[in-house]
Amino acid sequence: xKNPSISRRRxxxxxxxxxxxxxxxxxxxxxxxxxxxxxxSKVGGVQLGCTTYSYRSxxxxxxxxxxxLLLAGINQIELRSVAEEDLGLPQLPQRPRGQATExxxxxxxxxxxxxxxxxxxxxLTLPMSRYEDMRKKFNSAGIKVNIAKFAPSxxxxxxxxxxxxxxxVLGAIxxxxxxxxxxxxxxxxxxxxxxxxxxxxxxxxxxEPGFSFDTIxxxxxxxxxxxxxxxYFGATGLxxxxxxxxYHDKMRSIHIKDKTGPKSTPAGANMPFGxxxxxxxxxxxxxxxxxxxxxxxxxLEYQIPEGSDAAKEVAKSIEYMRNIxx
Numbered sequence: 001x002k003n004p005s006i007s008r009r010r011x012x013x014x015x016x017x018x019x020x021x022x023x024x025x026x027x028x029x030x031x032x033x034x035x036x037x038x039x040x041s042k043v044g045g046v047q048l049g050c051t052t053y054s055y056r057s058x059x060x061x062x063x064x065x066x067x068x069l070l071l072a073g074i075n076q077i078e079l080r081s082v083a084e085e086d087l088g089l090p091q092l093p094q095r096p097r098g099q100a101t102e103x104x105x106x107x108x109x110x111x112x113x114x115x116x117x118x119x120x121x122x123x124l125t126l127p128m129s130r131y132e133d134m135r136k137k138f139n140s141a142g143i144k145v146n147i148a149k150f151a152p153s154x155x156x157x158x159x160x161x162x163x164x165x166x167x168x169v170l171g172a173i174x175x176x177x178x179x180x181x182x183x184x185x186x187x188x189x190x191x192x193x194x195x196x197x198x199x200x201x202x203x204x205x206x207x208e209p210g211f212s213f214d215t216i217x218x219x220x221x222x223x224x225x226x227x228x229x230x231x232y233f234g235a236t237g238l239x240x241x242x243x244x245x246x247y248h249d250k251m252r253s254i255h256i257k258d259k260t261g262p263k264s265t266p267a268g269a270n271m272p273f274g275x276x277x278x279x280x281x282x283x284x285x286x287x288x289x290x291x292x293x294x295x296x297x298x299x300l301e302y303q304i305p306e307g308s309d310a311a312k313e314v315a316k317s318i319e320y321m322r323n324i325x326x
Contacts, residue, residue, distance in 0.1 A: 038142030039075040041318060044288045044325035047295045048318055049146065051078040051255065054300035055310050062086045062134060066141045068311035072318045077138075078147040078176065078253065078297050083166070087130050090118040120155075123162045131169040139171075146295055147199065147226075147253055148172040153183035160187070164194035173252060176201055176226045179216070188220020199226040201255065206243075207235035207262070213243065217250060224250050228299065230257030233278045234268035237261040240279070241286050248292045255299040256280060256321075270302035272313070273320040281324045288325055296321065 041048040050072070052065050060068075060082050069077065085091075093111055100108075138145055148170055150163040167175050174197025177183045187198035198220065205211050216223050225247050229240040244251065258276030260269045273280065287294055298317045300310055 039070055039073040040142075041072070041074045041076065041322075043322050044284075045291055046284060046287045046325055047076055047146075048298075048321055048325075049074050049076040049078065049295055050298040050300070050314050050318070051080055051149065052082045053078075053080040053149075054298055054314050055082075057304065057310050060085075062137055066137065066143065068314065069143055070141065071311050072315035074314075074318060075142055076144045076146045076295060078149055079145045079170065079172070080149040083131070083134065083148065083170070084123075084150075086134070087126065088122070090115060090122055120159055123155075123159050126162075128165060128169050131166045135170050145170040145172050147174060147176050149176045149201075151177045153177045153180065153186050157190075160190045161194075164190055164196055167196060168194065173197055174199055174222075174224070176253070179203070179205055184216050184223060185219050188223040191222035192220060196222065197224050197252065198222050199224040199253065201226040202228050203231050204235040204268075206232055206238075213247060224252060226253050226255065227251060228255040228257070229280075229283055230255065230259045230270070230276075230278050230299070233261065234259035234270075235262060237263060239282070241282055244283065244286060244292075244294070248290070248294065251292075251294050253295040253297055254283070256283070256296050256317075257299055257301055272302055272305075273317045280321065284321055284324050 050069075052060065055065055055068055058064070058068070062082060065082055069075075092115055093108065095108060135145065148163070148167040150167070152160045152163040152175065155163070163175055174191060175187070176199040177187060179200040179202045183198075184200055191198035200216055200223070202225070206213070213225060216225055227240065227243055227247075229244075232238070232240050232243065240254075244254065256278075258271045258273045258278045258280060260267060260271065261277050262268055264277065269276070284296065287296065298314055300314055300317065302313075304310060304313055
């Protein structure tokens, strides 16, 4: 295994320069630098991006997310729950805090039981023109929605059709969901129907006895793997490149993060890029060499340092990978 820190010296230098540059660029009310040129995060033939889940700790309406993406120079994304939240998906009221009364607990329980039907009705009556407008926002900023993460495997058939229709309108190549037996058995047939893809995001499952990635593909030719390379390494200690090489023709995106290995202390911990043990450089250089059409999306999960925020940390992570690929 190659040393994943091969580009750290370059990374530290460039991030310091970037921080200085940000200090003199005019900023808007959010404190995000304004950029006139379109973003471009395809480096050395490898398309870098992020999942918008990375911004969950910040205000994340679509307009705000676009500003964060421009800060990092990202031009392709996995669009997560931001989409439906931005369009007004019914949400649970705030859970009663402290010593809730019996009536408060009963009202919250009732709201939970009614929410599923409310969300279904909302989805089935939402005009697709709302997603057309959303796509225009992203595209006008120079950003493509590559994957839509609706995670619909537990939804009704009608809602899964809605999700695929929305993904198509957004310009996405398919939908991703969390890996589960129900998901891999159910979503593929919808992906086939809509001439799309069903991709499955893995966590620690590969470390479980008897796990096989092959199970994903036996249910549908539209089933693809959305490997989380960081989770894979953190759980197994094995090199993600072995999986990428084996299944590269059934992958269109991987999630990337830096983690410690399962035998380290602490084990399987999320770290800032360059501080963990995930062989990020090996992964990127493999994709650069082979020219496979597999996007690399940052999924930010480490603790954000004091004085920073998710948008700045995603930008640092993208810059770290740029330095490896340039």
